[in-house]
Amino acid sequence: MSRATIRLSGLYSVNWINILVVLVLTSFATMFALANLSQVELHFLGVVSKPVPLYVPVFIAFMLGFAGGVLAMAFSRRKHKQEIVWLREEHERLQQEVDNLRNIPLQDDV
Secondary structure: OOHHHHHHHHHHHHHHHHHHHHHHHHHHHHHHHHHOOOEEOOEEOOEEOOOEEOHHHHHHHHHHHHHHHHHHHHHHHHHHHHHHHHHHHHHHHHHHHHHHHHHOOOOOOO
């Protein structure tokens, strides 16, 4: 089996895992929503909402937390990419210095 085939088969398995995870999470979310249909009123900073099913504020809180996590991860990823670029440039500079030192002829004081 060639290396390209192994790489492609790995990608296909990841896609199936992603689909399976999405289906499981969707089924849990649906079961949670169906089990929590009782009406609640939200009181926040003097504002009172109309009655909504309990699962609505829970899903909203979950989605806000997810969005905050994605935003934090995006900033962290950007920082790490910049650090990778800097480290590659530093590596090239140091590799050039090593190559230059290797090319300097040795001098004997004999």
